[in-house]
Amino acid sequence: MKIPVIISSPNNFVVAGLLIGCQMLAVICMQFNGLYGQDAHEYLRLTRALNLYFQSGVTIEHSYFPLFYPLIAWLFSKIMWNDIAALQLVSMIFLAAAFIYLKKLIQFLFTEQRLTTSYLFVFFFLSPYVFRFGLLDMSDMLCLFLVTASVYYAIRYWKTPLLKYAALFSLFAGFGLSTRYAVSILLLFPALLLLRKIWMAKDYKAVAVVILIFAGTFFPDWLIRGRILFLQTSEGNFFIDYASNAYAWSPLNFFRSSFENPDGAQQYDCWNLAASTFNIIHPAFLFAGIIFIFFLKRNDFAAIEIRMITVMIIAYGLFIAGLHYQNNRYLLQSFPFVLLIFYSAFLRLEARYFSTTKLKWVAFLTIAIIQLSLFWYSFQKIYSINCIEKEFAVSLKAYAGQTVYTCDIIGALTSYKVENKVIDIFFNRITKPDSNSLLLFNYNYFSKHFKDQNPMLNWSFLNENHQLKIISSYPDGWELYAIDTNRN
Numbered sequence: 001m002k003i004p005v006i007i008s009s010p011n012n013f014v015v016a017g018l019l020i021g022c023q024m025l026a027v028i029c030m031q032f033n034g035l036y037g038q039d040a041h042e043y044l045r046l047t048r049a050l051n052l053y054f055q056s057g058v059t060i061e062h063s064y065f066p067l068f069y070p071l072i073a074w075l076f077s078k079i080m081w082n083d084i085a086a087l088q089l090v091s092m093i094f095l096a097a098a099f100i101y102l103k104k105l106i107q108f109l110f111t112e113q114r115l116t117t118s119y120l121f122v123f124f125f126l127s128p129y130v131f132r133f134g135l136l137d138m139s140d141m142l143c144l145f146l147v148t149a150s151v152y153y154a155i156r157y158w159k160t161p162l163l164k165y166a167a168l169f170s171l172f173a174g175f176g177l178s179t180r181y182a183v184s185i186l187l188l189f190p191a192l193l194l195l196r197k198i199w200m201a202k203d204y205k206a207v208a209v210v211i212l213i214f215a216g217t218f219f220p221d222w223l224i225r226g227r228i229l230f231l232q233t234s235e236g237n238f239f240i241d242y243a244s245n246a247y248a249w250s251p252l253n254f255f256r257s258s259f260e261n262p263d264g265a266q267q268y269d270c271w272n273l274a275a276s277t278f279n280i281i282h283p284a285f286l287f288a289g290i291i292f293i294f295f296l297k298r299n300d301f302a303a304i305e306i307r308m309i310t311v312m313i314i315a316y317g318l319f320i321a322g323l324h325y326q327n328n329r330y331l332l333q334s335f336p337f338v339l340l341i342f343y344s345a346f347l348r349l350e351a352r353y354f355s356t357t358k359l360k361w362v363a364f365l366t367i368a369i370i371q372l373s374l375f376w377y378s379f380q381k382i383y384s385i386n387c388i389e390k391e392f393a394v395s396l397k398a399y400a401g402q403t404v405y406t407c408d409i410i411g412a413l414t415s416y417k418v419e420n421k422v423i424d425i426f427f428n429r430i431t432k433p434d435s436n437s438l439l440l441f442n443y444n445y446f447s448k449h450f451k452d453q454n455p456m457l458n459w460s461f462l463n464e465n466h467q468l469k470i471i472s473s474y475p476d477g478w479e480l481y482a483i484d485t486n487r488n
Helices: 010-030 037-056 068-080 083-109 116-125 128-133 140-159 163-177 181-201 204-216 219-225 244-248 251-255 289-293 304-321 328-353 357-399 410-415 443-449 454-465
Strands: 258-261 264-267 404-406 422-424 438-442 467-473 478-484
Touching: 010 083, 010 116, 037 068, 037 083, 037 410, 068 083, 068 140, 068 219, 083 116, 083 128, 083 140, 083 328, 116 128, 116 328, 116 357, 128 328, 128 357, 140 163, 140 181, 140 304, 140 328, 163 181, 163 204, 181 204, 181 304, 181 328, 251 304, 264 443, 289 328, 304 328, 328 357, 357 410, 357 478, 404 410, 410 422, 438 443, 438 454, 443 454
Parallel strands: 404 422, 404 438
Antiparallel strands: 258 264, 438 478, 467 478
16 A cells, blocks of 8 residues: 655645745744743653653653654654754644645545635635644644544545545544544544445455554554553553543533633633634634635535534534633634635635736735734734743843742743752642742732632742742743742
8 A cells, every 4th residue: 555645746845845934934033932831841841751761761751741743843853953943843844734635625625626725825824823833832733734634534535435545544543633632523523434434335454454553553652651542551550641621521611701720710701602613703713704604605515525524613613612711722623624614605705806816916915914914913922921931041040059939831941941940839839938949920910810729829928928029020920039038
């Protein structure tokens, strides 16, 4: 069985190269390394832990996170000799690969095809959330590619039941689950479509191949840390080891907008059920989505493949709506399929209002400018946090060896190899602070999100029993305090 390469034509190589080049240019201009938030720093920690594991056999410390993305980043780092850049490059490359596979899906499913590359460039690649997550050291773009490729090969097998398509589906689907567990909701439906075709074709050889390849994708994680997805097997017994957020799913969350979860108090602007539609109509994803809806027709959903994709989007949206928090990042995984459904609406809109080449160019450039403006607007917080985290690392060099009490940025201090003993005040209560120690704190943020929790209880304890003196101030309300332990 010959397995095709990811990008199979010279034209696609050129397109992918241009997409990666655009993102590299953005990174260079902004001096942005892709590290933002706790997840990115955890992926970097796992990448470095893998390096130690393969070099010295050091056991990887516990993490809820899947291992496939850091494993790919570790492989890239062997070529680049820079693990942070490797994580970022993985996101860029697989965003380009997802673009190519989404284009292949459109070309396979639609007989009428116009402006396919332009459509995907302005509405997929330049979508503010897609473009920004393509710059981040997170697993989203790798998973986006794996899910898109899985759907493509399931549909190819449905149309033409060749063994190679079933094998490629199981390969990409297995690695997709090994990247983000939640995409099992999305992958369930193409898997059922493929299994239905296997049953109809009585292709029993395909059953064996699918099972073997799918199971084989979990082998690296099991070999390295005795884990099969979120099932832990290496500690003497077999148990589900998953983040507590996964256990809080409930349909009651559909109609809630405020939550108390392990990250603290969360307050949002709308119900979860409304937020789960953001990848259809929200400007962060698709500012033209509300327009495309009015150009859809009933016969756009006639094909079984399109109906399956519609059910995928709805089911995944309901799953996201049932979580006890909101995160637009999760909606990225079904966004390519939203664009696939809207493609016919786009063609009708283009044919009615943009019939000349001049109008097409004006529309293309206008939409590109709008998308880049929305990206820059949505990127400000991420860029600011990235700069602040780097500033923390630089300023703490003057206090090397002193204990730092803080929370919410432990991963950042570890990533930038700060030479201080760091104690997380989210998990630990302070009873006797170390001598000559420091507190890195954000009162405005912590007082809202960690009310009556350890960070604020520790803050009250230190203020009541010790003197806090500001020695450095940072943007967004962060302060570095010296803790005077001589005061009783």
